[in-house]
Amino acid sequence: MPIIVNLDTMLEKRNMKSNELAERIGITTANLSILKTGKAKAVRFSTLEAICRELDCQPGDILEFENET
Template identity: 70%
Template sequence: MAIIVNLDVMMAKRKISLTDLAERVGITNANLSILKNNKAKAIRFTTLEAICKELDCQPGDLLEYVGDEVKF
């Protein structure tokens, strides 16, 4: 996928755990983990907004376009 989710980087910068962020955002640990590990196929804008609010960041801090040449 050409979009990389840098949620783990932002969580480390803000020193917040997966469990704490999931609670604050109102989604399950499993769904947040899927997003954090770049396994998600989509994200709702309401979820993205809630994550950005809790981490005090912009969507561009979490999402990065890298092109098709990067493989995981």
């Protein structure tokens, strides 16, 4: 998928663990893992909003578009 999820980088910058973020935004660690590994097909605005709020960042800091060529 040409959309890359940079959640790991943001978590490292904020010095936060995955399970802590999952707990704060109210999703399971399994779902957060799906998002982190790029297996997710879609992200709800509500989830994105909660991630941005907790990590104090913009959606563009988490999601990146890379051309597949």
